[in-house]
Amino acid sequence: MSALLLRDIRLATRAGGSAMLALAFFAAVATLVPLGVGADLKLLARIAAGVLWVAAVLASLLALDRLFQADFEDGSLDVIALAPQALETTAFAKTAAHWLTTGLPLTILSPLLAVLFGLPENATAALFVSLLVGTPAVSAIGAVGAGLTLSIRRGGLILPLIVLPLLSPAVIFGAGAVLAVLDGLSNGALLLLAAFSFFACVLSPFATAAALRLNLGS
Amino acid sequence: MAASIKSVEANALTVIRGGRVLFRDLSFRVEAGKALCVEGANGVGKTSLLRMLGGFLDPASGTIRIGDAEDAEERGKLVGWLGHHDAVKAQMSVRETLSFFARLYRGDGDVEAAMDAVGLTRLADLPGQYLSAGQKKRVALARLKLCGRPLWLMDEPLASLDAAGKTIAADLITAYCARGGIAVVATHELLGIACERLVL
Amino acid sequence: MLRYANPTRFMQLSGTLVPWLAAASIVLLAAGLYLGFTVPPDYQQGDTVRVMFIHVPAAWTAMMGYGLMAVASLVGLVWRHPLADVAAKSAAPLGALFTALGLITGSLWGRPMWGAWWVWDGRLTSFLLLLFLYLGYIALWNAIEDETRAARAAAILALVGAVNLPIIEFSVDWWTTLHQGESILRSGGPLISTVYLWPLFAMALGYTFLFFTLWMIRIRTEILSRRVRSLMLTGEA
Numbered sequence: 001m002s003a004l005l006l007r008d009i010r011l012a013t014r015a016g017g018s019a020m021l022a023l024a025f026f027a028a029v030a031t032l033v034p035l036g037v038g039a040d041l042k043l044l045a046r047i048a049a050g051v052l053w054v055a056a057v058l059a060s061l062l063a064l065d066r067l068f069q070a071d072f073e074d075g076s077l078d079v080i081a082l083a084p085q086a087l088e089t090t091a092f093a094k095t096a097a098h099w100l101t102t103g104l105p106l107t108i109l110s111p112l113l114a115v116l117f118g119l120p121e122n123a124t125a126a127l128f129v130s131l132l133v134g135t136p137a138v139s140a141i142g143a144v145g146a147g148l149t150l151s152i153r154r155g156g157l158i159l160p161l162i163v164l165p166l167l168s169p170a171v172i173f174g175a176g177a178v179l180a181v182l183d184g185l186s187n188g189a190l191l192l193l194a195a196f197s198f199f200a201c202v203l204s205p206f207a208t209a210a211a212l213r214l215n216l217g218s
Numbered sequence: 219m220a221a222s223i224k225s226v227e228a229n230a231l232t233v234i235r236g237g238r239v240l241f242r243d244l245s246f247r248v249e250a251g252k253a254l255c256v257e258g259a260n261g262v263g264k265t266s267l268l269r270m271l272g273g274f275l276d277p278a279s280g281t282i283r284i285g286d287a288e289d290a291e292e293r294g295k296l297v298g299w300l301g302h303h304d305a306v307k308a309q310m311s312v313r314e315t316l317s318f319f320a321r322l323y324r325g326d327g328d329v330e331a332a333m334d335a336v337g338l339t340r341l342a343d344l345p346g347q348y349l350s351a352g353q354k355k356r357v358a359l360a361r362l363k364l365c366g367r368p369l370w371l372m373d374e375p376l377a378s379l380d381a382a383g384k385t386i387a388a389d390l391i392t393a394y395c396a397r398g399g400i401a402v403v404a405t406h407e408l409l410g411i412a413c414e415r416l417v418l
Numbered sequence: 419m420l421r422y423a424n425p426t427r428f429m430q431l432s433g434t435l436v437p438w439l440a441a442a443s444i445v446l447l448a449a450g451l452y453l454g455f456t457v458p459p460d461y462q463q464g465d466t467v468r469v470m471f472i473h474v475p476a477a478w479t480a481m482m483g484y485g486l487m488a489v490a491s492l493v494g495l496v497w498r499h500p501l502a503d504v505a506a507k508s509a510a511p512l513g514a515l516f517t518a519l520g521l522i523t524g525s526l527w528g529r530p531m532w533g534a535w536w537v538w539d540g541r542l543t544s545f546l547l548l549l550f551l552y553l554g555y556i557a558l559w560n561a562i563e564d565e566t567r568a569a570r571a572a573a574i575l576a577l578v579g580a581v582n583l584p585i586i587e588f589s590v591d592w593w594t595t596l597h598q599g600e601s602i603l604r605s606g607g608p609l610i611s612t613v614y615l616w617p618l619f620a621m622a623l624g625y626t627f628l629f630f631t632l633w634m635i636r637i638r639t640e641i642l643s644r645r646v647r648s649l650m651l652t653g654e655a
Contacts, residue, residue, distance in 0.1 A: 003318055003321035003322045004322060007310075007318045010310075010314075011307060011309060011310070014309045015309070017309070073303070074303050074304070074305055074306065074307070075301045075302065075303025075304060075305040076305040076307070078272075078274070078299055078301050078303075078305070079299055079301075079305045079319065079361070080322065081274075081294065082272065082273075082294045082295065082297050082298075082299050083322045083323055084295060084322075084323065084324055085322075086291075141578075144574075144578055148558065148571045148574060148575055149558070149561070151562065151567070152561045152562060154561075155561070158554070158557050158558065158561050161550065161553060161554045161557055162554040162557070162558060162575060164550070165547045165550040165551050165554065165579075165586070166551075166578065166579065166582050166586075168547055168586055168589065168590070169582075169585050169586055169588075169589035172589045172590065172592065172593045173589060173592075176592070176593065176596055179596065187596060192589070192592070196585065196589075199585075203581070207574060207577075207578055210574055211571065211574055214567060214570050214571060214574070215567070215571075216274050217269075217274050217275050217276070236564075237648065237651055237652075
């Protein structure tokens with residue numbers, strides 16, 4: 001499994017890979033919103049969590065539609081599917097590589113972007129933790145969508161439609177965790193988010209492998 | 219090479235694709251050390267047969283055995299696959315691609331020897347995007363050599379290869395069979411090796 | 419039930435059932451609407467409470483539709499029951515329609531009360547997400563060219579959605595408490611007096627029968643159009 005994981009990370013971080021693309025998109029969206037909403041820092045601080053969470057989800061989605069499609073198109077998926085590892089392990093390895101090259105870098109960049117929104121330090125810390133805990137769920141659920149849409153020519157358009165409603169709990173709990181800190185409350189959001197992420201990560205390889213098996217049989 | 223298998227058997231295979239019956243009640247058996255050339259025009263079902271043997275597709279009826287394995291996923295673990303596309307990534311060099319597959323398949327990983335056997339040593343560090351179609355096919359052939367599987371399923375292995383490449387391919391298959399491997403090759407060209415023939 | 423797995427048998431059975439189901443739905447809906455309009459108006463909401471009789475049952479039916487779709491998907495995926503895929507595919511647009519109906523009537527219900535065409539109430543928000551789940555399912559079916567593959571992919575999606583739906587509802591519920599949202603549109607509101615229950619149940623039953631009627635008609639249509647298609651193909655071949 002580590003062979004596949006390392007290879008995917010290497011591919012994503014090379015020139016033309018998806019890692020930088022996701023980061024750039026994240027930063028671009030985060031910069032655009034204040035331009036649309038105005039420079040009122042109090043307002044920006046209130047919407048920061050939601051905006052940055054949505055931007056993170058969208059940036060993660062960018063790299064998703066090629067997650068399996070690239071390997072499917074050049075015949076690599078056939079060869080990888082016949083390797084000694086179970087298809088579920090393969091799905092998990094590729095999903096993990098996706099998180100390591102999009103979700104994790106986004107999380108690391110987020111404190112910098114939080115500054116643009118005037119988020120106080122404690123809320124920024126909450127944002128960082130919420131993204132760290134929640135972005136694996138984004139990769140996990142996104143991977144299922146990627147597996148289902150891998151043979152569709154314009155799959156990149158239908159993938160968000162399928163995946164975004166399923167990710168609403170992550171956005172709700174993730175942004176909710178930050179708002180709790182901003183309002184000085186405790187609302188258990190992080191725990192709920194962690195539970196959701198765990199649930200998603202455990203189930204995703206099975207659904208993804210089922211989708212892959214389906215598309216390989218053609 | 220991993221423990222070799224005794225035979226590959228298909229019994230009364232019937233395949234229906236897209237509403238058409240591709241073949242009905244097809245049976246054959248290939249013993250260890252032999253090669254089977256599956257011949258036929260385009261669209262007749264050669265690729266479907268190979269994908270079925272590999273466990274990707276299920277036949278409408280009939281059974282397939284590779285060695286002792288009947289279940290599709292078990293069968294797949296005994297197969298070295300060479301399909302229409304060569305599984306060569308644009309951004310990875312020849313050596314990186316082959317090392318990756320060697321690690322993935324936990325095969326006997328002499329990447330240098332494999333590259334040498336297909337004549338790609340000189341291009342070892344060239345990224346896939348600069349390789350010609352024939353060179354990519356050679357990478358795929360080297361990958362087969364590295365994966366250490368007792369059965370090779372090859373779909374048009376001679377496509378894109380020049381005369382030297384075709385000789386390399388033929389030699390590779392002959393040597394593999396001599397070591398006890400079984401090769402099932404779908405091709406509409408003459409392979410130039412001793413093989414049993416199955417015409418679809 | 420497996421006896422009706424044969425499409426021909428199903429066509430025969432459904433052919434006789436459809437008129438009865440249709441009649442039942444018309445009768446129940448008529449009764450429900452009559453009761454709904456003759457029931458005394460609510461002291462707080464006035465006559466607008468009558469929208470509830472159209473809105474709430476639509477919501478229930480939409481949820482039921484997704485459940486039926488998920489069950490059909492499971493049967494199709496695990497037991498490869500030939501009609502299951504057709505059943506699931508046919509249920510989706512109906513479910514989407516009932517969800518849209520629920521959203522529109524919910525909006526109409528809320529307008530007189532809060533002066534806004536839309537409020538981010540827990541129920542309406544969950545509903546909007548349910549609509550997207552339906553739309554994604556339908557889009558996936560339409561996007562994959564091979565029928566069998568489309569059926570299996572959509573089935574996987576329906577099951578993932580079904581598992582996720584309770585979580586989504588919970589999270590939206592939690593979200594409304596976080597933002598101190600109003601939950602007046604919760605089924606029935608504060609307390610429902612028995613007077614209101616009768617029209618509600620009549621409408622709910624009417625909607626259910628309507629759903630099954632339309633569902634059967636759609637399945638029949640799908641079976642027939644597949645037959646036409648295969649006749650055209652073999653005719654040419």
